[in-house]
Amino acid sequence: MFRRRAYEKLLSWKANSKGSRALLLEGARRTGKSTLARAFAENEYAGHLIIDFSEASEDIKDLFRMYRSDVDSFFMYLQAYTGARLPRRDSLIVFDEVQRFPPAREFVKQLVADGRYDYLETGSLVSIRRNVEGIVIPSEESPLRLNPLGFEEFLWACGEDALADLIRSSTEELSPLPAPLHRKAERLFREYMLVGGMPQAVSEYLEARDFGRVDAVKRDILSLYRNDIAKFGGTDATRIARVFSTLPGQLAKHDRKFRLVSLDANARGRDYADAFFWLSDAFITSTCLNATDPSVGLAATADESSFKCYMGDTGLLVSHLFADNEETPHEVYRDILLGKLEVNEGMFTENAVAQQLVCNGRNLYFYSKRDDRDWSNTMEIDFLVTRGYDDAAGRMRVSPIEVKSTKRYGARSLDKFKDKFGSRVGTRYILHPRPMEVSGDMAKLPLYASMVL
The missing domain is CATH 3.40.50.300 (P-loop containing nucleotide triphosphate hydrolases)
Structure with a gap:
């Protein structure tokens, strides 16, 4: 075990x-x-x-x-x-x-x-x-x-207990890992995104180191989920199956927000509410709600009509994206492993971060606002968490998190968020495929550090 x-x-x-x-x-x-x-x-x-x-x-x-x-x-x-x-x-x-x-x-x-x-x-x-x-x-x-294995548990399974401890202490102390350890941790996080945290998939990977065999295990689990939907979904089974089948497409969108119109031109929230509840209650998916006026009690202003829906396991998402194929093209595994996949990699990295937050017992929230009259009010923040903030004597503050899958990016939304919400805001985080950089209240952390947030 x-x-x-x-x-x-x-x-x-x-x-x-x-x-x-x-x-x-x-x-x-x-x-x-x-x-x-x-x-x-x-x-x-x-x-x-x-x-x-x-x-x-x-x-x-x-x-x-x-x-x-x-x-x-x-x-x-x-x-x-x-x-x-x-x-x-x-x-x-x-x-x-x-x-x-x-x-x-x-x-x-x-x-x-x-x-x-x-x-x-x-x-x-x-x-x-x-x-x-x-x-x-x-x-x-x-x-x-009990969630699928988080990245820390994946490291334990790989026999990398010492590295897991170093990542935790490095993130908590905001002290970068030495370059060789950073590269090793980054490589293992990419492996984790592809394999995921389902114990059977992890076991198969550790035994065979063969992504094709791992993909077959994940596809069996996805088939099991589809059978459960048909067997236990009752009168909502068709809607549940429709939501489940379109999840990869929804997450491939730039802002990841779920749009009901993609299911049915006449779809209404109340018609699909039970379908989303079913998938979330079965822990197949994790719902992320828009906190429209974020403060320490994020749930107080959560808008249930504006949400993102992540897969509970990122490894399953990789295989689910190519469900129409007999198997996931090995080039996808290769390119993600080498950091060369340009299309859709953002959906995997963001889903993997969501998975770590859930493993840490967090409910998922994001912030999204569009204002065509005042561009300074338009912003998208991938995740919001509450954490103690040193500049507020350790009191809880809202920390915005932006997830970046490429090494070139901007941080305007984080600056706008700080300007708009002022003293409510604590440490601002960017999770990116680069070493740690810390400047003032901005911490740019490697993606693998998400296991600590």
Whole structure:
């Protein structure tokens, strides 16, 4: 199993909850939830039991149906059926793929109240209405999102733990890496953009170092997502599929903003709202909202009618762009790896930065304003985050982030943003394919530094 940030969060949950709350490990399909849950159970508990509801027998399911009011009998029969030995207060029961059997999720309330074991649930699409219909979601359940591997986790998987630590300290201290390490980190970030963070794709790449084989893995995952849309999308399945299929084209636009008219000349926001919610709720995509009057509480002025929609994994986006081809042309992988791809590279770098921000637990916001009467008010800022600002005694300020895929660019939007919002603005960031440069409140960071923001 790859080293994952979420493992530390599982350890914290175990230490702090002491059985008082179950944990729901949720995320997109194939992000490694079951693998992580199994490793955690085996490493951290004297006893464990994993019930996979994608293959559980009806006899096991009947226990959940028949003994809801008799927890003692439930555990007696459960251990008899499974042969598991579960020491009290040192055992973990995992409900894997819990969305396939909602009564088990509802039963968590009584199981937690009983207190003898810890409970970890894993599931995809678990919060979509169809999968919780007719049950009461337990209030004793805390969610933990498992994303595809971020760049830091990708470095760990590559055995580059020391480099990951250096990138983190370099970014936090605004101290450039030595040139050889910078070049190495830049090369690895380009590899990461192509491979992405889906564990199967990363594993295949580390084993074979063959982008063709990695592409085949990613295409299988994309097919799985399309099948999920058809199977679980219900009455919105057609709209969901339409949004999903057009994502690469939307991100190829200069400003990346999603335009409904590209789906249907008569498309309206309310008609497609559930489709976007479905994809976001399944963690297949990440929605980025326009904060029209940005301050520390970015959500307060978010305009849900103006948004960008990123793929949850950049490696999948690369393969999704060429979905009409039998395979992604190897020239695309070569040119991105060598930094020679002129067309569409901006969409990959911006998506990769969005992926790092999500991995760091951030909701996504951007700033966009067009004013035909006063050009000074027209600007596009790729991302907004809130961070402590040294010149404000460490208090939180809004930091605008511009993502550049080429070495030649301008920074007028960042200057306009500072002029317009003044004291609300903290450090301004440019993420570019060059070494670090810092001047005043402007920090130009290598793209790989996005893993720290």
